[in-house]
Amino acid sequence: MTLPSHAQYVVIGGGIIGCSTAYHLARDHKANVVLLEQNRLTSGSTWHAAGLVGQLRSSASITQMLKYSVDLYKRLDAETGLATGWKMTGCLRLATNDDRWTEFKRLATTAQSFGMEMHLISPEEVRKMWPLMDVSDLIGASWLPTDGQASPSDIAQSLARGARMHGARIVEGCRAEGFEIKDGRVTAIRTSQGVIACETVINCGGQWARQIGAMAGVCVPLQPVRHQYVITEKVGGLSPDAATLRDPDRRTYFKEEVGGLVFGGYEPNPVPWTNGDVPGDFEFQLFEDDWDHFEQHMGAALARVPALAGTGIKKMINGPESFTPDGNFILGQAQELKNFYVGAGFNAFGIASGGGAGWVLAEWAAKGEAPMDLWVVDIRRFSDLHKDRAWTCERTLEAYGKHYTVVFPHEEYQSGRPRIVSPLYERLKKLNACFGSKLGWERPNWFAPPGVEPRDVYSMGRQNWFAHVGEEHRAVRERAGLFDQSSFAKFELKGRSAAEAISFIAANRVARGPGKLTYTQMLNSRGGIECDLTVAQLAEDHFYIVTGTGFRTHDYAWIREHIKPGLDATLTDVTGQWGTLSLMGPASRAILAAVTDADVGNAAFPFGAVREIAIAGAQVRALRVTYVGELGWELHVPVAAAGGVFDALMAAGRRHGIVPAGYRAIESLRLEKGYRAWGADITPNDSPFHAGLGWAVKLKSGEDFIGRAASGAIAAKRLAKMLAGFTTEREDVVLAGRETILRDGQFAGYLTSGGYGYTVGRPVGYGYVRRAEGVDQAYLRSGRYELVVANQVVAARIHLGALHDPANLRVRG
Ligand SMILES: Cc1cc2nc3c(=O)[nH]c(=O)nc-3n(C[C@H](O)[C@H](O)[C@H](O)COP(=O)(O)OP(=O)(O)OC[C@H]3O[C@@H](n4cnc5c(N)ncnc54)[C@H](O)[C@@H]3O)c2cc1C
Secondary structure, three states, rough: OOOOOOOEEEEEEOOOHHHHHHHHHHHOOOOOEEEOOOOOOOOOOOHHHHEEEEEOOOOOOHHHHHHHHHHHHHHHHHOOOOOOEEOOOOOEEEEEOOHHHHHHHHEEEHHHOOOOEEEOOOOOHHHOOOOOOOOOOOOEEEEEOEEEEOOOHHHHHHHHHHHOOOEEEEEEEOOOOEEEEEEOOEEEEEEEOEEEEHHHHHHOOHHHHHHHHHHHHOOOOOOEEEEEEEEEOOOOOOOOOOEEEHHHHHEEEEEEEEEEEEEEEEOOOOOOOOOOOOOOOOOOOOOOOOOHHHHHHHHHHHHHHHHHHHEEEEEEEEEEEEEOOOOOOEEEEOOOOOOOOOOOOOOOHHHHHHHHHHHHHHHHHHHHHHOOOOOOEHHHHHHHHHHHHHHHHHHHHHHOOOOOOOOOOOOOOOOOOOOOOOHHHHHHOOOOOOOOEEOEEEEEEEEOOOOOOOOOOOOOOOOOOHHHHHHHHHHHHHHOOOEOOOOOEEEEEEEEOOOHHHHHHOOOHHHHOOOEEEEEEEEEOOOOOEEEEEEEEEEEEEEEEEEOOHHHHHHHHHHHHOOOOOOEEEEOOHHHHHHEEEEEEEOOHHHHHHHHOHHHHHHHHOEEEEEEEEOOOOEEEEEEOOOOOOOOEEEEEEEEHHHHHHHHHHHHHHHHHOOEEOHHHHHHHHHHHHHHOOOOOOOOOOOOOOOOOOHHHOOHHOOOOOOOOHHHHHHOOOEEEEEEEEEOOOOOOOOOOOOOOOOOEOOOOOOOOEEEEEEEEEEEEEEEEEEEEEHHHHHHOOOOOOEEEEOOOEEEEEOOOOOHHHHHHHHHH
């Protein structure tokens, strides 16, 4: 096919992701689509994939996407006439140690929460299902009966045929070589066959996606890594329906293929491919066999399946696959260009994801809005930091090495640190901070008392920092704590129309006059929560916006994109200019009063106010707000002055018993107070009305804002779900999120957050209680609740208000 001169959508890349995206755009949106493939379809990573298809992930939306893939692969041949090779063999995952077994129990609970069938079975049952396996070291296994395997090239070809049947045009041998860009949009693509004008570009270029993005100034942080498996001769006694097998403690996976086994793994010392550009003519190619590197998997596989000792190896596949710094793929609208989308970096589960990723990417590109909560894979979770290829490579290799390791709660990455430090870093280090990292920032998680090493020791139960965080928590509740939150993302919106612009984007009334601070959500057209932040009005034409560290790129892009054209309102990211110190606790007013001449009494400086005050010679933006449920101020300090202000506050606070405190204490404090966390308790899937934040939506104001119509409709009907707090009767369970909520013994939802409240002395969680016929407070109150925690049912209580308010402390009894 020759290159058309124009298309509504141009998809770049004819691997499984590009084919699936083109198929869904054509089928679901009747769109005019052209797919460009520089070589031949499937010739990148897709053709050599092993073809295991698993579905369960820790995000409900991603699990839903993967389930969609399976549904599609089952029935695609009926539509296109080309089989996908789908075989529902089920999947066994093996556990050989207690931590792994606990992980599986938690996963089994997650599966139940997400409506997936998963069983935990004994070694004897495993042996019966897979007689060739040595089960002597097993504690047990998890069994997911609906997982399976498929033929990667066949799926991609079937999707390509389906795309053509629905009118998409596929041009092979056509390389995208550059972009024409005007006013922040791609207008045309220069290709090896000429120029094609387009309205939207979707970069599904696999390991080339980074360099395709770079041609348009879009950062796609992925790293090609050499990934190997072998295909054996026939293995006597192996059933053609043998379940796919994952043996994470030995870092290996297996699947049956024409009577033999395919096996490979995720080594702790992966080999990256190139830090330069991937050659365009890398078509149906592999690397040289690397037996030395593969030997670790060979030994592990032989120990698990002894019959392999007498089985020949037919072939080794050593192929490139793109991996990312956090092990999740990269999807969605690039922040750099309005009409540029990406679907790449599939971390060796692109075959499993292909169907679903193409579906949601097509929806996203067609409607300009993600169709569900896709935050964990959203391209806007990255930042400028990820333009650093060496850093991205190093972090990606660490993530690859962790692919099969036990996932402990609160685990942190170690590579590429410290990267971005706050102006207080050295001071906090001297105070024995144990740091974590978020979007490259080093942030204190907790402070070790004298004689204790500031280091996390991970475990499935309570971890080594538990008691120390408890001390910080208590200090904040009873005296005062000082938190370094300099990594907060901060933006300024200025201009004659700034108030009009922000009022249309924010769901709450934020233009209430200079000196006022407002907590608000920003909603999508479905009324779901896209951003959750505070807006301080500094002057008629000047707003200061503060949001979470990790949401910097996302929230900035959301606000900028939704400023109506023609308005005089300029958004600037000022994160690097301001350090943030949060002074929280009942003694905070006395401490603040000791370091400033400003009146910080309640009348002069009430809750929800912002004032400029002087501390230690610096002009500080003081925001009277709290995320921990105590009297307090967020002090935004010019970076150069942050150290001096910190010292002054610590000195003035000494006689009040002030302590430096970290993010784990914040988490515990906010859980007790019932403050919602974006990305967990509140997401684009949830309306403020579902989340108990309806009071922050200006429906009655008559002002128009994004999401107004949907919010009105949601508020007018009985809610399908409502967020509630839970505590367990037992004090010793560990809540990590995704635990199933049972109401009167029946499934009612799952936890979106979990942790421990030191004041209430109980594990605390939040989750939506759901019911098709609708829920209300009376319904919530009337049930008997239990939580399923790591496959164990524990009695629980529901809480509809903040937990640490004295009236609620009955929970102790
Ligand atoms: C050894 C190995 C085993 C694997 N096993 C599994 C498994 O068991 N299960 C699983 O789910 N996943 C597995 N994977 C991962 C899977 O193969 C990938 O995630 C998936 O194929 C990625 O598909 P893609 O469409 O993103 O990329 P690709 O298949 O690489 O497609 C990208 C396409 O873009 C084209 N392109 C690039 N640049 C341009 C340009 N400028 N213009 C036009 N076209 C361009 C390329 O030629 C290529 O065809 C495995 C990977 C490897 C390496």
